Amino acid sequence: xxxxxxxxxxxxxxxxxxxxxxxxxxxxxxxxxxxxxxxxxxxxxxxxxxxxxxxxxxxxxxxxxxxxxxxxxxxxxxxxxxxxxxxxxxxxxxxxxxxxxxxxxxxxxx
Amino acid sequence: xxxxxxxxxxxxxxxxxxxxxxxxxxxxxxxxxxxxxxxxxxxxxxxxxxxxxxxxxxxxxxxxxxxxxxxxxxxxxxxxxxxxxxxxxxxxxxxxxxxxxxxxxxxxxxxxx
Numbered sequence: 001x002x003x004x005x006x007x008x009x010x011x012x013x014x015x016x017x018x019x020x021x022x023x024x025x026x027x028x029x030x031x032x033x034x035x036x037x038x039x040x041x042x043x044x045x046x047x048x049x050x051x052x053x054x055x056x057x058x059x060x061x062x063x064x065x066x067x068x069x070x071x072x073x074x075x076x077x078x079x080x081x082x083x084x085x086x087x088x089x090x091x092x093x094x095x096x097x098x099x100x101x102x103x104x105x106x107x108x109x110x
Numbered sequence: 111x112x113x114x115x116x117x118x119x120x121x122x123x124x125x126x127x128x129x130x131x132x133x134x135x136x137x138x139x140x141x142x143x144x145x146x147x148x149x150x151x152x153x154x155x156x157x158x159x160x161x162x163x164x165x166x167x168x169x170x171x172x173x174x175x176x177x178x179x180x181x182x183x184x185x186x187x188x189x190x191x192x193x194x195x196x197x198x199x200x201x202x203x204x205x206x207x208x209x210x211x212x213x214x215x216x217x218x219x220x221x222x223x
Contacts, residue, residue: 004152034211043114043201043214044153087152096166096208098143100152 002027006101021073021104029093036087114215122221131187131218135204145201192222
């Protein structure tokens with residue numbers, strides 16, 4: 001069964017303290033690995049799509065990387081406005097579903 | 111439209127009532143998804159449409175839930191005989207096709223009292 005697991009569940013960092021969020025996935029034939037940001041009371045906002053192991057994408061203070069089993073979202077020198085829940089999702093070739101993890105709640109302290 | 115539009119944004123209904131939630135996808139997007147999200151959880155897949163047809167409805171929890179997309183654009187999620195456990199945010203997303211990134215609306219918050 002396809003599965004996405006995110007860790008940690010929650011993370012508190014000081015402003016400027018870099019860290020990484022983990023997403024472990026098990027899907028049959030990965031056709032896309034997705035990262036989203038979700039603010040309270042809002043729908044998920046698209047950040048990145050990764051398609052193959054070794055691929056990396058960057059946007060401002062965020063960088064997403066992909067291996068055959070995991071993806072990491074690296075946050076460099078975060079600011080309080082980066083506080084949100086970060087969701088990871090994976091799509092496999094077996095079916096049309098896109099499976100989400102439970103998310104990592106990130107809180108950046110000023 | 112510029113983004114995925116969902117209505118209503120909030121709905122409070124009594125247990126046992128019927129509810130319809132509407133999704134207007136991004137113009138030109140043929141793929142449409144419905145998800146359900148409970149507090150502290152990730153989005154849970156309900157149903158996927160490619161064009162007018164439900165290509166995968168394996169996530170619908172039971173036969174009280176039904177969704178349609180008659181003209182391949184707007185979709186309606188229908189919930190009969192609502193139960194308190196149906197309370198959640200119902201998210202709609204669309205993409206150009208199944209190979210592309212999906213973009214979400216702001217969700218419809220359903221509360222069953």
